Amino acid sequence: MSQIRDPWEKYNRKVHEFNNVIDRAILRPVAKAYIRVVPRPIRTGISNFFRNLSQPITVINALLQGKPDIAANATMRFALNSTFGLGGLLDPASKINIPSEQEDFGQTLGTWGWKQSRYVELPMFGPRTLRDVVGMVVDRPLNPTRHFDPESQTGIGVLQVVDIRTQLLSVDSMREGAADDYLLYRDSWMQRRSFQIFGDDDDDDKGVPAYLLTAPVPMAEMAKPAPTPKKNKKIKPRRGVSRPPAY
Template sequence: MRFFTLLLGVLLPVLVAAETPDPDPWEGFNRKVFAFNETMDEYILRPVAKGYQYITPEPVDQSVSAFFSNLGDVVVIVNDLAQLKLGQAASDSARFLVNSTVGFFGIFDVASHIGLEKHDEDFGQTLGYWGVGTGPYLMLPFMGPSTVRDTSGMGISLVADTAYTELGENYAQQIGLYAINGIDTRADLIASEGLISGDRYTFIRSFYLQRREYLVNDGQTDDEWGDDDWDDESWDDDEWQEDEF
């Protein structure tokens, strides 16, 4: 069953994620989901994140973020290999090994200080690397902005047991890991809220689609945004992938 689910995850975007003239044909549905997410954020997630930010010292907050970032490098390495980026896979493997040992399970990002660059790869990007079209834009409940291709990529990651939540021995622990990461991510985004201008839905959709194009094409984009605008040190794609807030 797991094999057939994985196979479906690969074939589904091939069948339906062709490039379309309108990137958001489901805008009516997407805006309703967006409004739901905004409500949940206003009354639940943002207040919790602000409380977390208030009681958590900055060094601890940075260590929590680094811990989950290190766990995410497992997915990066798998997708490095899937995209035949063998040199990058070796670098990311060394980064994961250093941070998991010397960095005490990723709590300290020692690898960056010795020149091992942080990369960003996922199954959605891998599908794009092999020519799968983006497909329509899709706003997911709680998860935020996505596309048909990226949603399929998330499904593949879950089926392949590469998600960090697999560290949990039961569903309660897995949900706990996801909740902690979500709260930490939302807290980190509070300082960036002022960057959103105009219609929030349109701004976030445009940002997400252009950012994903940049990542799939390894920094090569024909958009009016320059390469420097998408520098990984300035933007954390995981934050915008998991929360549009």
Template sequence: MLIVAKFYLNRFFKQGVLLGALALTAACATTDNTPDGFDDPYEVTNRKVHNFNRGLDRVLIKPASNAYGVAVPDPVKQGVSNFASNASLPQKFVNNLMQGDIEGAGTNFFRFAANTVFGFAGLLDPASDMGVYQEDTNFGETLAVWGVQEGAYLELPFFGPSTQRDATGKLVDLFTNPLSHQLGDPERYFPPTANVAARFGDRYRYTSTIDSILYDSADSYAQTRLVYLQNSRFELGAPTDDTTDPYEDPYDSLYE
């Protein structure tokens, strides 16, 4: 874990990166959303991007994920998913520290060390067998802890649903995994490649749920927005409207 400490001290806390990202988000995310509401001033553009993403899923992502899910044995898929998850832990560790979550940082530190040393670089998951599970987080959550508001809802090409705060977090997270800065070629490409494969595995695993949102609802855009915002706010501990079913079409009444 020395590479994490080195990166943390020498790279990630360069004030230009952090303050620039914070300033960008603070400038954009100015809307104070209600717990069960949303701010979607870019709906026209968002719907166009959503249609693009939906078409991409139909012609490429879903067929590729089905091929991956059927062709690759389950133990191999699990190993790829384990490796991708383990490779993301140094980044989560840094975000834990920036959030002041020392317990979460310690958990992710121990989990990364145990799985890397005893789990063949994370292909296996002995940490879970010891009852040590990852404390999932990202820079979007770090911004939320710092008091940056959610901002407007966005649908990003390829990445899907987001908000202004989370989009900034995704951008920063692309460049702040210590492994990507410390590993040489071609090893530095192993984690992102495994992450893409793991996402195909997730698409295959949750195909019925995803299909119900994208293809079975009367308004897949509104459905995607509702599910994403509710899940995102729930993960941050924000109150949500418990009477709303995230898989119920919010525009059902328009078609009755």
């Protein structure tokens, strides 16, 4: 991976420590209690539900990236799981082998040429780059929960954070004993994000450890699975789209 641009490291470290305090005091204990109280089939259904909600965002961004096959698969998954899957709680699309991939506007900007971007860690939202902050803002109106009433949005948001943190319990041991938790956290997230956008076509990602490409990394929004590596397909910016500077 190319050199990480972290000019706001002093600020990021303070936010990182704040996020760790919240995680140790609230998120991790709640996630552990959630596992003890809620049966696995119900937890799986909740995870399926949130994964299904991301499909409209994937459809739009796959089209913007010139990936009609991924857009078609996401459309079919959303239609099938939302109807025969009881609103997404079940996943019949996977049973008939419809691939599951996730795309967002941060990935779209990366595909269009915004490869380099400054790292920033946000309170509660965790690691991002400036490019992905822009992507998060653009994707927000595409989330189906925007059509729910405010109380439902709040409840769904809290449940989603708990669901994500529960999935990350298995990787907590990766951070134990780290000489610098911030650097481990930052570098692993940046490597994984680069792989999500450029797959194995980016020469800078050669030699990335397998666990960084497949395992989730702590904090909300980091539980998205890494995409399947693309086979010898070069990603090029679209004609007429200039590459933004590395803001």
